[in-house]
Amino acid sequence: xxxxxxxxxxxxxxxxxxxxxxxxxxxxxxxxxxxxxxxxxxxxxxxxxxxxxxxxxxxxxxxxxxxxxxxxxxxxxxxxxxxxxxxxxxxxxxxxxxxxxxxxxxxxxxxxxxxxxxxxxxxxxxxxxxxxxxxxxxxxxxxxxxxxxxxxxxxxxxxxxxxxxxxxxxxxxxxxxxxxxxxxxxxxxxxxxxxxxxxxxxxxxxxxxxxxxxxxxxxxxxxxxxxxxxxxxxxxxxxxxxxxxxxxxxxxxxxxxxxxxxxxxxxxxxxxxxxxxxxxxxxxxxxxxxxxxxxxxxxxxxxxxxxxxxxxxxxxxxxxxxxxxxxxxxxxxxxxxxxxxxxxxxxxxxxxxxxxxxxxxxxxxxxxxxxxxxxxxxxxxxxxxxxxxxxxxxxxxxxxxxxxxxxxxxxxxxxxxxxxxxxxxxxxxxxxxxxxxxxxxxxxxxxxxxxxxxxxxxxxxxxxxxxxxxxxxxxxx
Numbered sequence: 001x002x003x004x005x006x007x008x009x010x011x012x013x014x015x016x017x018x019x020x021x022x023x024x025x026x027x028x029x030x031x032x033x034x035x036x037x038x039x040x041x042x043x044x045x046x047x048x049x050x051x052x053x054x055x056x057x058x059x060x061x062x063x064x065x066x067x068x069x070x071x072x073x074x075x076x077x078x079x080x081x082x083x084x085x086x087x088x089x090x091x092x093x094x095x096x097x098x099x100x101x102x103x104x105x106x107x108x109x110x111x112x113x114x115x116x117x118x119x120x121x122x123x124x125x126x127x128x129x130x131x132x133x134x135x136x137x138x139x140x141x142x143x144x145x146x147x148x149x150x151x152x153x154x155x156x157x158x159x160x161x162x163x164x165x166x167x168x169x170x171x172x173x174x175x176x177x178x179x180x181x182x183x184x185x186x187x188x189x190x191x192x193x194x195x196x197x198x199x200x201x202x203x204x205x206x207x208x209x210x211x212x213x214x215x216x217x218x219x220x221x222x223x224x225x226x227x228x229x230x231x232x233x234x235x236x237x238x239x240x241x242x243x244x245x246x247x248x249x250x251x252x253x254x255x256x257x258x259x260x261x262x263x264x265x266x267x268x269x270x271x272x273x274x275x276x277x278x279x280x281x282x283x284x285x286x287x288x289x290x291x292x293x294x295x296x297x298x299x300x301x302x303x304x305x306x307x308x309x310x311x312x313x314x315x316x317x318x319x320x321x322x323x324x325x326x327x328x329x330x331x332x333x334x335x336x337x338x339x340x341x342x343x344x345x346x347x348x349x350x351x352x353x354x355x356x357x358x359x360x361x362x363x364x365x366x367x368x369x370x371x372x373x374x375x376x377x378x379x380x381x382x383x384x385x386x387x388x389x390x391x392x393x394x395x396x397x398x399x400x401x402x403x404x405x406x407x408x409x410x411x412x413x414x415x416x417x418x419x420x421x422x423x424x425x426x427x428x429x430x431x432x433x434x435x436x437x438x439x440x441x442x443x444x445x446x447x448x449x450x451x452x453x454x455x456x457x458x459x460x461x462x463x464x465x466x467x468x469x470x471x472x473x474x475x476x477x
Contacts, residue, residue, distance in 0.1 A: 042076055052076060056085040060093045060477060061113045064120070078205055083182075083477060094400040094476045095204075096417065097122070097184060098407060099177060100467040107175075107470060109184070109202070110462075112417065114401060117460045125186065125200060125209050174220030179473035180231045181255040185212075187233060188219040195220050195239045199253070204477055213258050216251055223290035225297050227319055230254050232297055234266060234317075235287030246284050250317070263317070266299065267324055270312035285312070289335070289343035293352045294371065295319075298327060300335045300343050311337065330374035336367055348399035355383070355397055355406070364395070366404065366420070380420060380455055400474045405459075407472055415469065416461040 042051035055066070055076060067074035076082060086092050096112040109122035175189030175196075184202040188195060195218030202209050215233065222236030234250040250263035268285040283303040288311075290299045300314035313332025315324045326332075336356030337343045344355040352369040354376065366380035385395050385408045395408040404420040 040072075042072060048076075052082055052085060056082055056089055057091055059113075059115065060095070061116050061118055080205075083205055086477070092476050094474055096398055096400060096405070096407075096472060096474055097179075098396075098415065098472045099470040100415070100464055101470050102465070102467045105173070108467070110464070111204070112460050114417070114459055119460070119462055122202065123207060123209065125202075174237075176219070176222045176224050176233065176236070177471040177473060178224035178226070178231045178233075179475055180226050180253075181229060182475055182477050183255070184473055184475065185224075185231060185253075187224065188215060188222060188236065190220050190239075193239060194218065195237070204475060213253070213260055215253075216260055216262065217247070217249060219247060221286075222247070223287050223299065225290040225292045227292050227295070227297060229256075232263065232290070232317075234263075234290060234297070234299055237286075246286050248285075264322060264324060266301075266315055266317075268301065269315070269326060270301065270303070283310070288337065289345060291345045291347060291352060293347055293369075294350075298331070298352075300327070300332060300337075302337075311335070328371075328374045330376070331369060331371075334367075334376040336365075336376070344395070344397045346397040346399045346404070348404050349402055353379075353397065353399075353404055355395065366406075382455075384418070384456060394469065396469055396472045398472050398474055400476075406456075407469060409469065410461065412463070413465075414461045414463045415467070416458050418456045419459045420455055421457050 042048050043054070058066070063077040067077045093113070093115065096114060098110050098112065100108050100110065102108055106124075108124065111120045111122060112118075113120070173190045176187045178185040178187060182204065184204070186200045186202075188197065188199070190196065197214040197216070197218045199212050199214055200209055201212050218238055219233065219236035220238070222233050225232045225234075231253040232250065233253070236247050237244045238247050239245075248265040248268055250265060251260050252263050253260050266287065270285075286302055286304050287299050288302045290297055292298075296319070297317040298314065299317070301312055303310045303312050311333060313329065314327035314335065316327050317324050335343055335345070336354045346353055352371075354367050354369070356365040356367050356376075356378075364383040364385055365378050366383060367376040368379045369376055383395075383406055385406065395406055398405045398407060401419075406418045406420075408416060408418065410416045
């Protein structure tokens with residue numbers, strides 16, 4: 001059996017990215033065609049049912065080379081039967097998918113297998129054509145690249161205030177990222193100055209991109225979350241006659257049916273009680289994050305007027321009642337934020353964590369939300385990060401392998417994946433609220449500082465040159 005695996009060749013293994021050219025793949029398939037005709041079974045002398053059982057137990061990183069053995073082996077390792085069996089056997093693996101922005105404002109995906117610490121470059125998102133509408137009707141076909149670009153939310157706010165619109169110089173930007181049912185989704189964004197409805201899906205089993213049902217409205221900078229194996233999208237901005245306008249609407253995508261359904265719009269109740277019409281016109285309400293927590297969608301919100309923003313709590317959507325309610329005061333007001341649009345949070349083992357940048361340029365804190373006390377508590381007092389002020393997302397949060405991870409660029413400009421690895425549970429520290437005496441808070445900070453030396457370890461790092469972090473997702477396949 002080992003001889004069959006070796007047919008994948010050394011050329012693919014020589015690359016850390018495990019990339020194999022299409023011509024090389026075709027050549028390998030032609031070389032193995034005679035073998036297939038003589039041995040119709042996947043593994044000679046074994047029923048295919050047993051062979052599938054064997055393949056399902058192999059690490060997923062092996063599949064890239066295994067599918068080069070023959071057409072029948074490629075069919076086997078890209079079949080739903082195999083991956084359904086992996087779920088039954090409990091042999092699924094969590095991979096980290098990182099979206100980066102490179103030169104010419106293009107977005108590229110990279111996948112990391114944390115067990116083997118090997119990286120794999122995903123195929124680029126396809127170039128497609130869309131018709132744009134103008135006041136005179138159809139203005140013709142415009143070519144744009146789904147990989148597009150991304151800009152800071154601050155540039156969008158400048159557009160709201162009538163300043164120079166950066167979007168007019170951008171081919172595509174502001175897309176949202178989601179992951180559901182083992183696939184990545186890229187949603188909406190801008191094509192030049194028009195918000196898009198399109199949705200693209202990446203299937204990691206087939207290693208291909210395809211377009212799926214579009215959203216009901218064009219959105220950029222919307223927020224995504226997963227509940228009950230469905231992809232929810234809320235807020236964002238849309239291009240109207242008066243320029244960019246914030247959206248309160250929400251919708252949900254069912255990957256099983258491929259259908260989008262409407263969800264009640266966010267009330268933005270805090271924005272409705274502004275004292276004057278002037279403030280209501282100047283301060284724009286925006287959703288600054290979304291996290292699925294305890295069976296509900298938690299959406300922190302802000303009122304924004306460049307260059308100022310004010311946190312106004314947030315709202316929570318309950319799928320059972322199909323209603324939005326105000327977020328608990330402590331949860332909303334204490335939700336850490338670096339800037340509007342970048343409230344980083346992740347749920348690990350049922351606990352809600354958020355990244356809170358410090359005033360220092362080389363550190364940050366990790367906080368956990370205590371739903372019983374309705375308070376955020378510091379659990380890791382120092383996160384070793386470097387501040388890249390020109391980057392839209394200088395750091396990201398992810399939860400996989402049952403642990404909290406921070407993705408950032410180190411001092412050598414390598415993209416590093418840091419894992420919180422400590423013997424003490426992350427939530428074992430006492431609360432650091434303002435109501436505590438000053439000396440108690442000082443003692444607690446000292447305790448945290450002393451215990452940070454063994455917290456973080458780098459599980460993977462790679463130099464992607466000038467690439468900037470944009471977003472990340474985790475797929476369990």
